[in-house]
Amino acid sequence: MDKKFARRICGGAALAVAGTLALAACSSGGGSSSGGSGATTLKLVVADYGTGPSNASAKYWDGIVAAFEQAHPDIKVNVTSIAWTNFDQQVQTMIQNKQYPDITEGDYFSNYAQDGLLYSASDVLSDPGNLLQTFKQQGTYNGVQYGMPFTTSSRTLFYNKKLFAQAGITSAPQTWADVQTDAAKITKMGDVGFGLPLGAEEAQAESLLWMLGDGGGYQTGGKYTINSAPNVAAFTFLKGLVSAKDTEPNPGTVNRTDLWQQFAQGKIGMINGSPALIPIIQSAGVLQASDWTSVPIAGKNGPLTDTLGVCDNVAAFKPNGHEAQVKEFLDFAYQDKYQLAFDKEYDLLPATTTATKALSSDAVFAPFLTALPNSVQYPSNTTWATVKSKIQQTIGLAVTGSPMTELSQLQQMATTSAS
């Protein structure tokens, strides 16, 4: 057999093999790798609470990581920060593709616990009892706590006192009727009366605040009741507000971040917000401290006594098997000084008992802290992740179309996905 030909065959075969290997290498890119010399790399995925590069959350975490890596030279931590709008989806894509993070900080969903993907709080924290008890239920699946609150906040109604004075309104809005008349007056002056963010970013929060106003909510006794009479009443009220043009146009397409910015620019009369709105107002520099204030959220017949308490959770993922390292890191990151630093940076509230005690004398934070124990929270069912994303996409249609039809579609979707 001629030698040239044999070489050719070998060359071809080698190429084919090399090609296949390269492809195999591409397709197995998932998982986190351990470096040489026994160092472990943790993949930390966090939501970005910042309003720009100067206060990006990556900065906060980089600070913790630098101190942590100095104390633990055998553990490296890679921080990935993701904007809130994309957070759930990107984390979910990582999980669908089996490229598991080690730790996430942002939304937590019990379906991950259901699938056995998570370490429990007692696996990865030396003192899980220090986490605020108020939020324990929301992070609990089958009696075990998996979601570990990292930062908390409660919602209040912010209004622009300057615009109120110009419109001749003297008292804070307390009822839906107040909201309607006040919004109409402000709209008449050419500004937005009420900022209603029903776009995909946070539609589930804004909707719940209105549902609570008439005693409704997503669930009653653990069962979805999305199209209950109070909820339909709430959206019928909102529809009236929207069709009277007392809100920004097309609320179903408008995100919270954008409206908060506009409120900070002094262009919106009223908006539901969390303490995180405060730094946005301050950095915009348009409204002075005396130009705005925040009060309990308006309900149908009076201000809400229970408001929405939101906690963002840490979740620790099992598949990479870094239990000991995750525990080292979380114990480190949950120190009071880091909790307080986070709250100072973003005007949010702490999620541990010791940090709360340290803040309880603070004039700005104390009122929010006392409201926390009365707070209503999102459902903790394993179906919530799916239901929430559907709510975010479609609930905005309920203020342009028929509230009953849209809420019933969501209810049907929520109950069928519960099976």
Added chain:
Amino acid sequence: MPAALRRLAPLLWLSPALALIGVVVLWPVVVMVQSSFQQIGGEGFVVGYNGTTNYHNLFHEPDFVSVLLRTVVWVVVVVAVTVLLSLGLAQLLHQKFPGRRLTRWALIIPWAASVMMTALIFKWALDPNVGVINVILHHIGVVKQYGSNQADWLGNPTSALAWMMAVAIFVSLPFTTYAILSGLQGIPGDVYEAAQIDGATSWRSYLGVTLPLLRPAILVATLINVINVFNSFPIIWEMTRGGPGYETSTSTIYMIDLKQSDVGQAASMSVFNFLLVIVIVLVYLSTTRWKEQVDQ
């Protein structure tokens, strides 16, 4: 043995390419079809065989029909307008004029820029309060008031779709224009001379000579555009996310949204999309009698 082996030799040379096509193109198709018959939750775990339930659920989604109709309108309008504009642009760039080289280069920009980036820029430019497009429209008196319903182009499904189509056309123009331009350059000059001698006007010779000879180029450009535009994702995702509700979703966006909650059903949507593209392409090829074109 050498003789038999020798006949197999080309296979070895082809094998890297075949392996690539197999792994990158065919294997995903197999997995896609397989997934569409499985029950897969939002976390990507396969629960088991699901029969045709995914398809059944998909066809009974309340938004399914309107999403499909919108997809057809989206593809037809974007591709048709793109090809028409490109015919004109290519003709222009085929002329000799000072700065022609620069103009041709400039046309590459929308193509070279990331579509995601282009979509974002347009989204910002259309901001109801401060977007530059609204500022210009306000100055010439078209938009009466900032922040109004009229200025909120992306909030209203109809105007949002129109703007997104404009962006899709904008990013499709360069490729289409270049494809047609290269077709124009391949037409020999003596055909025009002959037409001129026969007394054809310039419009007549465009219809009678240029267009027929451009058919292969137009055919290829249209086909590639149809497939691209049908699967187009970044523009709609960045500008409206398919909202409000699903009122500006095409089938690709709808599939991405389904993937959030139900990977199996999203896979069945993908299979449906895949078949739809194949059908559209086959219908197009048969109506344009592509074999005759290619054999010419």
